[in-house]
Amino acid sequence: MENPSPGLRACARPDISAIICAKYNDLGGWMKPGQLPIVYSKAYNIGFMGIENLHPFDSKKFGKVVSGLERAGILRRGQLVTAVAADEPMLRDVHDAEYLHSMRTSPRKMAQVVELPPVACLPNFIVQRYLHHPQCVHVGGTMLAAALALEHGWSINLGGGMHHAHRKGGAGWCAYDDHMLALRRLRRSTDNKISKALYIDLDVHQGNGVERDKLHFDDDALHILDMYNSHLWPGDVYAQAAINTHVPFSTGIADAAYLNQLQDALDTAFRECQPNIVLYNAGTDILDGDPLGRCCISPTGIAERDQMVWMKAISARVPICMVLSGGYASRSAAVVTDSIEQLFKIFSLGSMIENR
Incomplete structure (x- = not known):
């Protein structure tokens, strides 16, 4: 692993990215000179009068990750690609019209999705501005990041990962299925030159929204690897039929057992799928001390997990798009920051803009 950046360059598809770049102008446009394939918006950070603090999810962790990467010298001003909101016509590609209407008009529906009952009592214009719009920006960020992965062989959306949302509903702070929306847009934009996708979900919860949409x-052409704590919500038995590489584990799992199971699962998934792109849902709620995850994975274990996934994609010469997804511990943002910093150092990610 001394100089893997040539491997990442082998993952890139510049022939395709050159063709599709103009097709993403409605999502903010392509990278400019000096930018990295990392997507972010300040709008990712959801908050209104502290009501977001009633839920254990740190809805402002995304900005904390950016600040941490800047302090570490990994990111500089102007290097991030700015996400913009996915509009309703884009969302219709996956989501039911009735559900979209309820999300646009009903604070009660949003309260159900973000699991904050007081939201039902807010005026709808407040809900749209401070809750609905940010969710749409997260979606737009994942859709753009998936395409940007083709340019350099990798991309990161410093948000996204709404894996509980599906065609007719949302839950667990997930309004819209950004993964399926991103994949379907990418397939159309590339005339199915990018079609076979490996979706790797390592959030502690089952990614039932993506799975339900795969079934629908x-x-x-979508292979799902889902590794999750089977003792936790949602326990969606119906959605499990969509999982190709199924790795349920028990409460209390620690680094060694987790990483061994993951390595076996990655070997199986890549062998069976032979994908054109990897969509990686890198939730950190497996972290020891996370109030919802009930696992014993150390910060080092999370960093090793991420490196394992990236190295497998590099070995297969497949572009990878990573999103942050869940993570409820107070130190989650710091752990994400440290893991991304290590990815930059190990895979020489920052040097890539110097060689464009």
Whole structure:
């Protein structure tokens, strides 16, 4: 692992990225000179009069990650690509019209999605501005990041990962299925040159929204690897039928057992799928001390997990798009920051803009 950046360059598809770059102008446009394939918006950080603090999810962790990467010297001003909101016509590609209408008009529906009952009592214009719009920006960020991965062989959305949302509903702070929206847009934009996708979900919770949408669209070209704590919500048995590489584990799992199971699962998934792109849902709620995850994975274990996924994609010469997803511990942002910093150092990510 001394100089893996040539491997990452082998993951890139510049022939395709050159063709599709103009097709993403409605999502903020392509990278400018000096920018990295990392997508972010200040709008990711959800907050209104402290009501967001009633939920254990740190809805402002995304900005904390950016600040941490800047302090570490990993990011400099102007290097991030700015996400913009996915509009309703984009969301219709996956989501039911009735559900979209309720999200646009009903504070009660949003309260159900973000699991904050007081939201139902807020005026709708407040809900739209401070809750709904940020969710749409997260979606737009993932959609753009998936395309940007083709340019350099990698991308990161410093947000996204709403894996509980599906065609007709949302839950667990997830309004819209950004993964399926991103994949379907990418397939159309590339005329299916990018079609076979490996979705790796390592959030502690089952990614039932993506799985339900795979079943709805009968998407055999999407291979799902889902590794999650089977003792936790949502326990969606119906959605499990969509999982190709199924790795349920028990409460209390620690680094060694987790990483061994993951390595076996990655070997199986890459062998069976042979993907054109990897979509990686890198939730950190497996962290020891996370109030919802009930696992015993150390910060070092999370960093090793991320490196393992990236190295597997590099070995297969497949572009990878990583999103942050869940993480409820107070130190989650710091752990994410440290893991991304290590990815930069190990895979020489920052040097890539110097060689464009």
